Amino acid sequence: MFTSIVPASIQINLIERIRASCGALLGILITGLISHQTLGDGSELPFLITPMGASAVLLFALPSSPLAQPWSILLGNTISAAVGVGCASVLGNTPFAAAIAVALATAAMFASNSLHPPGGAIALSAVLGGPSIQAQGFLYIISPVALNSVVLLIMALIFNNLTKHRYPHLHTEAKNLHKTNDLAPGERLGFKSEDLDFAINQFNEVLDINRDNLEKLFRQAEMHSYQRRFQAMTCADIMSRDIVRITYETPLEEAWQLLRKHKIKALPVVDDTQKVIGILTLIDFMKHANLDVYQDYEIKLRQLIQSTTELSSGRPQVVGQIMTTSVLTAGIDTHIAFLVPMLSDAGMHHIPIIDEQAKLVGIVTQSDLIAGLFRARLNDAS
Secondary structure, eight states: OTGGGSOOOOOOOHHHHHHHHHHHHHHHHHHHHHHHHHHOSSOOSOSSOTHHHHHHHHHHHOTTSGGGSHHHHHHHHHHHHHHHHHHHHHHOSSHHHHHHHHHHHHHHHHHTTOOOTHHHHHHHHHHHSOHHHHHHGGGGGIIIIIHHHHHHHHHHHHHHHHTTOOSSOOOOOOOOTTOSSSOOGGGSSSOOHHHHHHHHHHHOSOOSSOHHHHHHHHHHHHHHHHHHHTOSOBHHHHOBOSOOOEETTOBHHHHHHHHHHHTOSEEEEEOTTOBEEEEEEHHHHHHHTTTTSOTTHHHHHHHHHSOOSOTTOOSOOBGGGTSBOOOOOEETTOBGGGGHHHHTTTOOSEEEEEOTTSBEEEEEEHHHHHHHHHHHHHHHHO
């Protein structure tokens, strides 16, 4: 019976637990110090109200939660303080007034889309917090509630982003690379965003996770299921191993001839240790030759790739001057299921494959992936 009331353990690693705890420590410490300096030593008013502890847990441990966003903490806390002070002034400092304050604060947060659980505690404190808070009246909304909330929020903005946790969480629309009304390739099979919206509406409860993260979670589960079904087919099984590669110093004319000779659309660029430092594609040639203007197409391309003896010509001479430096790579042991969104929704056509030392050992194209998935499907059917 005891185990039935114990929730499942939270599945985050030790580093994330320490990060959240340190954030709460710094957030409350700085908020307390600033509020103490602002309110002064002689005031009987508490410079740091206890509900800020709950706000700190939300802002630093659950920074992507809808309940922890800036709108929620600022409006949720202040509107709850206003409701609590109003109930105390009309109904007095009684348990009945406290219950009404929490109920009305919850309703107000729902109505303003600013649900923040510590707001209930703030409304309760406004009614039962003692003479110093009661004497403050509606100024309690500004000091200490708004003051504490603003400082804690600023700390959360700084700390979360410094520790690589995007805050606040902003909804990002999936981009259609081809500027059409079609769904992204990864959304044409399996569940769609509309399915998720329908399920959330049918669930009819407040979810302490934002919609974007919920969709990512479902897609990762779908990917894991796919990986389990098609067993351990990795990049090593489908990649091309005899790779045509170039270096930073390779002349543009030579690189162009390699693309034409091998009838390929991209060349990985490596350094002396065979680590990937860039990729050169047909798009890079077109962009630097200004071939989006179709007049004199061949002349412009020849002008770009032909070598020159003029040191100050201003024209790029080698691959390193026009290559794409932000390269998406995959490990040799990566399951091919993880390449699907990279080669479909992300608009990639070629993915360099690296080993444990980050050295180039192969390349996977869209054609390689299609062949691998087809073979996996045949194996699964048999």
